[in-house]
Amino acid sequence: MVLIRTKRGKAGEKTRITLDTYQAVSNAPKQYKLVTGPELATLENERFLNDGGNPSLLPYRPVADGGRGLPEEQQTYDRLSDVFRTARTQSYEVSAAGGSDKTQFYIGAGYFDQESIARPSKFNRFSLRVNLDNSVTDKVRIGTSTALTRTQRNVSSNDNNPVGVINSALFPRTNLPEYNPDGSYAKYGSFDNHQALIDNLDNDAVGTRVISNVYGEYRIQPNLTLRSSWSIDFNDMYENNFNNTLILAGQPRGTASSFLSRDITLLNEQTLNYSVNIGENHFIQALVGNTLQRNTFQRTTLAGQQFPGNDLPTIASSATQTGSSARSQAGLVSFFGKATYSFKERYTADVSVRADASSRFGADNRWGYFPAVGLGWRLGEEHFIKDLNVFEELKLRASVGRTGNQAGISDFASLGLVQGGANYLDLPGTTPLQLANPNLSWESTEQWNVGLDAAVLQNRVILELNYYDKYTSGLLLNVPVPRKIGFSSVVENYGAVSNKGVELQVTTNWLPKSAVQWSTTFNIARNVNKVEKLAAPITAGSRDIFRLEEGQSLYSFWLYKQTRVNPESGDAEYEDVNSDGAITVADRQLVGTAWPDFFGGLTNSVNYKGFDLGFTLNFERGAKIMNMNRFFLVHGGTQSNIGYLANQLDRWQQPGDQTDIPRLTTNAASNNYGGVVQNLSDRYLEDGSFLRLRTLSLGYSVPKEVVAKTRLNSLRLYVQAANLFTITPYSGLDPEVNSQGGVANTKNFDWATVPQPRTFQVGLTVGL
DSSP states (O other): OOOOOOOOOOOTTEEEEEEEEEEEEEEEEEEOOOHHHHHHHHHHHHHHHHHTTOGGGOOOSSSGGGOOOOGOOOOOOHHHHHOOOEEEEEEEEEEEEEEEEEEEEEEEEEEEEOOSSSSEEEEEEEEEEEEEEOOOOSEEEEEEEEEEEEEEEEEEOOOOOTTHHHHHHHHHHHHHSSBBSSSBBBOOBBOOHHHHHHOOOEEEEEEEEEEEEEEEEEEETTTEEEEEEEEEEEEEEEEEEEOOTTTTGGGTEEEEEEEEEEEEEEEEEEEEEEEETTTTTEEEEEEEEEEEEEEEEEEEEEEEEESSSTTTOSSGGGGEEEEEEEEEEEEEEEEEEEEEEEEETEEEEEEEEEEEEEEEEEEEETTEEEEEEEEEOOGGGGHHHTTTTTEEEEEEEEEEEEEEEEETOOOOOOOOOOOEEBBBTTTOEEEEEEOOTTTOOOEEEEEEEEEEEEEEETTTEEEEEEEEEEESSSSSEEEEOOOOGTTSEEEEEEOOOEEEEEEEEEEEEETTSSSSEEEEEEEEEEEEEEEOOSSSEEEGGGGOEEEOOTTTSSSEEEOOOEEEEEEETTTTTEOOOTTSSSGGGOEOOOOESOOSSSEEEEEEEETTTEEEEEEEEEEEEEEEEHHHHHEEEEEEETTTTEEEEEEGGSSOOSSOOOOSSSSOOOGGGGOSSSSSTTTTTGGGEEEEEEEEEEEEEEEEEEEEHHHHTTSEEHHHEEEEEEEEOOEOOSSSSSSSOOOTTTTTTTTTTESSSOOOEEEEEEEEEEEO
């Protein structure tokens, strides 16, 4: 569905021109801490001895003895400072709005340019918005809203990417030089040179998006209006990637790829709206309508290999060229109705129903029916409450209903598919691609909730309390199937999940009658998530660390549980769940969840004589994060080409040491870092609780009488900071993280994720 809500011109208002601009700088609030070159050499010597090596043959010993030099002679190369930078952001917007009694308009244009705090990524956007409304007659009104954007970004892979820029600076050992003696880029193991990537990445993505809506309204009677609208969302992305021979992805003679994706959504909607007041006490509003929606997605891919030189990057210059294309289409038909009844503005009832049919589902299961009922009672209007003279507002709310979901599946999810390209001896061939599931249908959520709104002390304190209970059945999941049938999974309506929670928000107006306007809003929420039905567990995420299991939270970590590091031997010990005397896959268990116990925020705002000061705090408690950076970089010496995080220095070294990091060793039998355990223990599962100062701002609006002397309508200056500080026990860069955003049923997975930047911004808004 295409929905545009934007600023619009006002009838009878002269044209207002507004200029809005800001400049900002950003940096990483926190950096990865790696061991120094001497520390790395010390760790390697210790690992060598723990593995039973000859003390006279330490890897880091005098060069004269055939070694690499003593630990204290090792240099430290700081690659991360090359990657993270102080980034600049600039934004400029200009708009004009106004209109007559018959025609109103709004026109706005903008330019936005932003550097990422991790080189070399950057992004810019040009935008244009036009809104126009016209009263053709007293009964007919027409209008349009159109937004155009043109974006360009340099795509630099980082999150969850072993050859991304961050990992290429993070993983190589800190005592290894960044350049070879001849000045060329030094590369170690499977990792690229970070500076080679920064200097040579040529990933250019240009996007064009047009969202436009045209509507017409006809007032049949004073209280009956027919509205029809037509919308289009055109989203076009063209990306060109060239990997020259100076980076690993471009060896031996260069590679290139080109992607064109086009996503077009067409929507037509008709509504008939009726509203009437019956006497002084009754109000009725009713709406019926339908929508027709069609989505078309197309993708074309070209690739080239073997280029004559780095200065000829187009695919046409390559020796080997391949291509592919794909196209899919989906449709949605909807009918809906809603009625609202109010008595004395004291009792209200809302009833709605909608029927949706999606082409994504099986032919006999395309329709879903979703009713809802809501009731409201303004208790504060009853005499037995009014007479208490306590509440300015007191209202009870309750609702129950059902909603449907089709997100997360492909356009042809229910069909059995085959694909071409399985060629043999230059003859075309096909191969099965997807299992059919003609019974696939809507994922359905039934929900009921109750709420209370209250205002006391002459509206100084406003409270909102909600409780909800959601039950989602027929989950749309990729369910594993036996591989012997030729497929790994099939999309099914599989299982059920519940979400129950409470939300509380309190707003306090401290000085309602003072020249100083001061308000504070505090909110806190708790959600309990539970897998209610699941015929068999499903694993997901990198190395299957997440597990869906009946009776557990949706985002549960499935790991080995480390009970301790033996203070005498230095070996890690794990819980033997099945008591068979061995640590096997059967001993993996659910050891935590990415779901927080509670979360919320605090917003404070103060206004006085044109000055405004505000801040927002956010917090979260109890969620767990899988720190994959520690998984790879606190490896105990098992990775010969990978360095260490500074956490490795806290390892066990001698009998009596108390620590959760075992001794350095490559001996798989110890189960410290290898063997069956393969590091997948809760040793790397951390508390992701945090308190973050999200924003802090100070502004000044120049008084109108002063501004008028400069022939301006308004003038405001402000400064703002974002993410000034974060208090958290999490050792990674950012506790609000997920580097597997494209993977279903995963959350709080951190692998070389770019943190949210700390930003300082200065802005100016001028009204003409």
